[in-house]
Amino acid sequence: MHSLPVFLRLTGRPVILTGEGEAADAKRRLLERAGAIVVGESDPDARVAIVADGDAATVTRLRARGVLVNATDTPDLCDFTLPAIVDRDPVLIAIGTGGASAGLAKALRQRLEAMLPARLGALATALYAARAVIRARWPEADARRRAIDAGLVPGGAIDPLRDGAADGVPGWLAGEGAATPSRLEAIRLLSGDPDDLTLRAARLLGEADRVYHHPAVAPAILDRARADAARIVTQAPPAMAGDGLSLWLELDQP
Numbered sequence: 001m002h003s004l005p006v007f008l009r010l011t012g013r014p015v016i017l018t019g020e021g022e023a024a025d026a027k028r029r030l031l032e033r034a035g036a037i038v039v040g041e042s043d044p045d046a047r048v049a050i051v052a053d054g055d056a057a058t059v060t061r062l063r064a065r066g067v068l069v070n071a072t073d074t075p076d077l078c079d080f081t082l083p084a085i086v087d088r089d090p091v092l093i094a095i096g097t098g099g100a101s102a103g104l105a106k107a108l109r110q111r112l113e114a115m116l117p118a119r120l121g122a123l124a125t126a127l128y129a130a131r132a133v134i135r136a137r138w139p140e141a142d143a144r145r146r147a148i149d150a151g152l153v154p155g156g157a158i159d160p161l162r163d164g165a166a167d168g169v170p171g172w173l174a175g176e177g178a179a180t181p182s183r184l185e186a187i188r189l190l191s192g193d194p195d196d197l198t199l200r201a202a203r204l205l206g207e208a209d210r211v212y213h214h215p216a217v218a219p220a221i222l223d224r225a226r227a228d229a230a231r232i233v234t235q236a237p238p239a240m241a242g243d244g245l246s247l248w249l250e251l252d253q254p
Contacts, residue, residue: 002098003081011035014043016067019052023072027052030082050082075099084109088120090128115161122166123158133173142209146244149207184241186248192218209244212237217249 015036017028027050031038039046041058049067051058054074062069063079071077075098083094084105093112095105127134127148138144151158157172158165185204190196197205202224205211210230211222222231225247232238237248 003096005083005094005096007092007094008034008048010048013037013048014039014046016041016043016046016049016062017052018049018055018058019072021052024052027072027082051077086112086116088116088118088124091121091124117161117163117165119163119166120160123160123169126166126169127158130169130173137173142244146209182241182243182245184237184246184248186237186250188250188252189217189221190252192221192251194220194224197221197224204245204247207245208247210242211247211249212241213247213249214251216251221249 010031011034013036015031015038017024017031017038018041028038031050041049041062047067049062049069051062051069051071054071054077056071056074056077059069059071059074059077068079069077070080070082075081078099081096081099083096084102086093086095086109093116095108095112097105134144134148138147150156151172152160154161157168162168185208187201187204189201194202205221205225208225208229210232211225212232212234213222214235215233225231238246
C-alpha cells in the first residue's frame with residue numbers, strides 16, 4: 001500500500017487551513033463537518049494542516065514544526081491525502097488514489113452512493129446496540145465472528161446491501177444468525193496476479209479463518225485474505241482444517 005488509511009477524530013481539535021477561494025471553502029466545510037476547529041498557520045497547538053493553495057513554502061514551514069500537511073492538488077508535497085467520502089453515519093467509506101486522480105475517486109464514490117442503502121448506518125447502530133446480546137449468544141470470539149459473517153453474506157438476515165437489514169437484527173439474533181459449518185474450500189489459482197481471482201475466490205479469501213497455501217503462491221494473492229487470517233505454508237491440503245472456513249490455495253500447473 002502506498003498509504004495507511006486512517007480515520008482521524010478531529011472534534012474540538014485545531015486544524016490549520018491556509019489559502020483562499022473555492023478549494024479552501026470546500027476544505028473548510030469538510031473540516032467543520034468533522035468537528036474540527038479551523039485555525040490559521042500561527043496556531044501552536046495544531047498538528048494537522050491543509051494548504052489549500054498548495055504553496056510549497058507554507059508546506060515547508062509547517063513540516064518544520066512537525067505538522068502533517070495536505071497540499072491541495074500537489075500530491076508530492078502531501079503527508080496525507082483526502083479521500084472521496086461515502087457518508088452513511090456512522091459508516092464512512094473513503095476512496096483514495098494517493099492523489100493520482102481525484103476524478104476517479106469521485107466516480108467510484110458516485111457508484112457506491114447508488115449501490116449502498118440510505119439506512120446502512122442504521123444497521124451499524126443496531127449491531128452496536130446489540131453487542132451485549134451478541135456476546136452472550138456467541139461467547140467465543142471465533143464463533144461470534146463466524147455468526148456475524150454468516151448474517152452479513154449476500155442474502156443473509158442482515159445483508160448490508162438490503163435496505164431493511166437493520167430491521168432484521170432481532171430475527172437474526174433470535175435464530176437466523178447461526179454460523180455456517182466448518183469447511184475446507186480448495187482454490188486453484190490461475191496465476192500470481194490478484195486480478196485473475198474469480199469473484200468467488202476473492203470473497204472466500206475475505207472470509208477465511210485460515211489459509212493453507214503452496215509455497216509458490218504469490219504474496220499479492222495472500223494480501224487479499226483477511227488481515228487476521230492465519231497463513232500456513234504447506235505442500236498439500238490439510239487432513240484436519242480446524243473450525244470455521246479454511247482455504248487451500250495452489251497454483252494451476254500448465
